Amino acid sequence: MAPYTVQRDLPVTMPDGVTLLADRYVPSGVERPPTILVRTPYGRRGPAALANGLLFVPFGFQLVVQSARGTSGSGGEFDPLGREREDGLATVEWLKRQPWFHGTFGAFGPSYLGYSAWAIAAAAGPELKAMSLQITASTFRDAAYVGGSFALESALTWTDLTHRQRRPLGMLTAPLTSRRRAVRAARSGRPLAELDVLAGGRPMRFYQDLLAGHTGENGYWDDRDFSGTVGEVTAPVTLLGGWYDVFLPWQVRDYLALRAAGHAPYLTIGPWWHTDARHGLVTVRESLAWFRAHLLGDPSGLRRDPVRVYVTGAREWRHYRDWPPPGTRQVSWHLHGGGGLGEDGPQDAPASTYRFDPARPTPALGGPTLLGSSRPVDNRPLERRPDVLVFTSPALDADLDVIGPVGADLFVRSDREHTDFVVRLCDVAPDGSSRTVCEGGLRLPAAAEKPVGTDGVRRIGVDLWPTGHRFARGHRVRVHVTSGAHPKVAANPGTGEPLATATRMVTAHQEVFHDPDRPSAIILPIVERSAEATVPAPGEEEV
Template sequence: MTVASRVLSRLLELPPADTHDVIVERDLEVPMPDGVKLLADRYVPRGGDRLPTLLVRSPYGRGSFFGLQFGRLFAERGFQVLIQSVRGTFGSGGRFDPFRDERADGLATLEWMKRQDWFSGEFATLGPSYLGLVQWALARDAGPTLKAMAVHETASQFRGQTYAGGAFSLDTVLSWVHLVRTQEKAGLGGVLARLGAARKLKPLLRHLPLNEVDTLAVGERVAFYQDWLEHDAEGDPWWNPADFSGSVSEVTAPVHLIGGWYDIFLPWQVNDYAALRQAGRTPYLTIGPWTHVAPAGMAVAARESLVWLKAHLKGERHLLREAPVRVFVMGANTWRDFSEWPPPGARPQRWHLQAGRGLSPATPEASEPDRYRYDPADPTPTVGGALLTREAGPRDNHELESRPDILTYTSTPLDKDLEVIGPVRAELFVRSSLAHTDFFARLCDVDGSGKSINICDGLLRLVPGRPAPEPDGTLRVTLELWPTAHRFLAGHRLRLQVSSGAHPRYARNTGSGEPLATAKTLVAADQSVFHDPAHPSALVLPVMG
């Protein structure tokens, strides 16, 4: 056991290792059908040939932290681990074209594994984010040798996250482009590039047109970034080779999905869970109060994955918890177990927007709409939420809410605790001066001091004819917010923000209708939000009890 593995094991609160004697075979060449060779490292306890294998495929390298986290720590606990660099990364041949080669390369790697003397005939997959997508890429066609999957903060398709609500996830995409383009740079220059990423990217997030930003960020045009800008239309078949959501229901291996309430992939990960349930499977689901890169989430994922893999590869099923669904209820700061998601017993409760910026279950009275102007030259900023960067998570929105381009609707102080667990949505009746515009809704918990903490949110991009106008010309828009589990304590107030942007989490809507890649013309939008008996705008909450 290395000092690093000892320290990380303690930080992750892992059970004691079975052995400290791990052999590492580096730079194994795995041939692909097109002649390209992908490099892999094999971690195995000494004398542990024919142990079940864990396959980890990654664009982030095989050594350093990833090798420690997914290789040595699991090998010390009774598994062989094969960590492979995906095509075009860290010595593997070919060109890195995210997502699109992962099914073929994953299945070719599996066939290579089957030919190795050390392969026992059983394997499992694990890992977060991109390391999770590659699991879904091969899962359906892996056959009976695939015994389990542990997928963390990921989804079976990344298109949904890339264009959440129909808008381009600018902050996440550009941060990731910079990461994968600088991660292999050696020496001091590479270190400085990675440490200075946030400072360098901040001004570039405001640059237009977007098809110039990759060159400004990393010094060259990035082909896959340009592709994502060009292929933003819903239903574009270009994304089909990178979308594995259609095969989720056909996956028969046991799956444990682990996510976070502020993770960028959460809504689509929950969709994967639902697809498995509808197919008659019994997946496990664990969701905690984490962002995509939170150390606490990484620790729970490591422990839960180890239990899951031991249960399904080593027969230690007594380690499994009884309830397949476990979620952390924020506000109450406690874990709750359920038989399924959404949990039984949650009932939708409508909290209507009211005149005077109120929010209550009462039917709204006759009133004039509230109005604001959204100016893309000064886009409404994002504070916290589901981001890839360190600015993610719960934050105080009080200062943000003072902007004139944000409407807030706030309840009176609650008489008793209100527990909300499940999907959340906002149904708004609106009107805009523009055919191309966005609406953003965010649920916040306001405490007695006035601190307004974001719980969940969602955005919807409107285009001509979608949604179709009501007979009186208003638009009825439904915004699916991130699902959540939160207890609003007695004395706290519920607050709904309504605005038309959250920049740079979402690329601003220029209002011009110009293509995403080349848009430069900025047109301000005059927005109206209705709240009267004919237009009962509401926040719909899944209330327990």
């Protein structure tokens, strides 16, 4: 007997009369099983079926997968991020009226699918009993404008992807070509407002909406940001992310919001990036345990500690009671004149300087990106550039475990009011290779800056991606300070002109200070080896 049966193209009518289509998978031999709801713009069948949760069905769950408005046969126009709350809640009400509805359901999905779940989570009613979400967040706003800049490569890539996937064979070909087209367009030097046409051959609404929404003045994000309702969600939530995923900082923020509201979410972070296939098996295993616990009343598959992170460099999983790990110390490693780095405090030395030219922006050799690999790469070619400051510690005489949020406290001066600062933390191996651990940036003017005096020096705080990494004995800790990460982030033209149409570019003379009155530093979360619980899962010591 087949493990399940399928009902195709179930019509679900929205309040405005538009009909959305859904497929229902029903496990054989199970009477009125609990439901897992998935809402997606990426298709219901073919290769998408596994990502949509099909593997849960043989374990006693019925699965309802609905195509978002304007995709894969559903009516209306696809408005990315714009209709997920209204359409999702109408779908939940339809679900509750079905004779085969068990009375409880869970929400599942990675990336956009997870965002769709967050859109309805606070208002779905008591029938929503569990949520398992991966590489996603309750808002994509801050991921689009990292540190106040513009995430050019990811914005252009995703717009091109969703635009092309509606063409014949688009679901198969677009993921392979969209990033390449986006990067080529981003490197053209044309104004940002023209790059959608350059990449995709025609204007693309979502890309233009993101550009227009950068200032926040047009209200674009008012009904697309659900971070403010995370604490109101009563269903148990488990989150899975990757150290190199584009959404990780805001996924961690969702976890912290749930904790602050008194909830007990689970959090798993592995050495993965957004499209890394390796997190698929972990997703299925952990989601299945979560749904069995909260929809079937069988908690036997749940781990004891809610937080589970993979420590790169140490190649081991660690379990903690909370995030950041209890007992973490925030330690300042100061940037020294002459390129040194260490805990020994600031030193009297002239400021380090460089010149940033937005017409020839500092590139990003790696780092989180939406499509393609974000595996850490060797930064030595970047470190030879004159527009990158490099600060390096002596070789470590013992392992150093850095696990938690990473930040930078910099004293800087620029001859431009409008400019960017990018900070990158690297691990330097004995062979000299310098690989990124995490990074972040800040666009000025920004709320995070604090004037220090009348000489134009500003104190800025830069949030880097959180991390879980061991700097091994004999390795060195390295910090980059620069002003570009192109094309991942759009170059700051330095003029303050509107982001979309700026054409004039001016160079910026940048200074980073090191003296006792202006002690620039990287802030590292240090975890003592003796204070942690290390519980590698069988077969997962290396991933």
